Amino acid sequence: MQGNLLGYDSNLLRGNTDSMLLFLIQEHGESYGYRLIREIEDRSQGFFRFKEGTVYPALRKLENEGLVQGAWKRLDSGQERRYYRITARGREFLRKKLAMWQNFNAAMGLIFSPSGG
């Protein structure tokens, strides 16, 4: 996904897009592109903003890697949406990524905290 270059280094977001999408999909049981984008923007209080069309290649990549599974559904309103569910492999991938992120975050926190000396 293409990040907002003014707010943060877009490479930081790009490296964590997979985890964000997987986490949100897992949390809802299943989700779709539009909702995922809205949720990322809402949860980050507008910090993460990106071109919405770029979420679909990211979802496709996750699907190709067997981390999510997509299926079309027709809603009562007649509208069609492609919903994504996390797979067992995706859950395992997410678990490792979250652990890695937490360790990384903790280590960065230690470095950036005042030394006290």
Place this chain on the structure above:
Amino acid sequence: MIPEIRSYLNEVRAHLNLEPQTERRVLAELYSHLREKVDELELSGRPEQDSVREALSSFGSARLVGRLTYEAFSQGSWLEALISAQPHLIATALFLTHFWRRPAFLAGSLALLAATTCLAWLRGKPNWLFSWASYVLIPLLAAAYVSRRLAGQALLYLLQGQGEPSSLWALLPLGGLYALSFWLLVAATTRALSKDWVLASLMLLPLPSTGIWVFHVERLAPLLPVVSLDPQRWDFAMAAVFLVLAVVSALVVRLRQRVLKVGTLLAIGSIGAAAVARSIWNELSLIGLAAVGLLVLGFAWSPALLRARRGQMEPESWLEEPEELS
């Protein structure tokens, strides 16, 4: 459908270069998103034109979305890249060891290549399939070329009554061989073109060099005794041709960006052909080398022209609903 959205999705489609069925699925999903966004903006009180403009603007450029989607679909794993190079490596080994002269080895290798191609064709036509498909076409086309005199004799007897009547017996199997070869060539090329012209080019690339080789081998015939006088010259050159093809195939499958795939195909294909031509014809001048390179370049590029022509004629079939729902 709102004209601006239709036009936007058409532009995305122009950068997708995927199978029509896959393109339909991708565009249907993008349309679903845009429709929902426009509806939401309209509900919040924005006029339709304004909502459409906002929805398209926040979606990103059609070129970017098309390119990223293509990359998500078309990049193969290292294993797929290796599988794609495999038939060329088998051919390289056959020429390096001179085993292509042993009918059992040659037949066994071709049977293995044909069986793998058929299995892959029936199971989803992965991108690596198209480098294997060449090896179903090559023996058929070579057999059709070598048997042309037999067919000529039969036709001469049929049309003018000259020659042996027994030559007529050859006409039926030869007719079948020509029809099968032509049909397979057209069907495989059409199929590859519907996916991506780069794959069609990858499939057709071994044909000119193998064709020149068959032509020379046959001209030096009655076949093997004369060729075996200088086995290394041709066999090493052909091994080099197939090694170059193996590298090109693996890179085309593995590379993510389309521009790199096309660049690799055209650059390594034409430079490799010129280098191999130089090893066969030592006396070949610089102009000759450039001509060989340009010929291969033109040949490798020709599927792109065919694809562009087909693309102009294709209707907007992506407007249909995704087949998973229909």
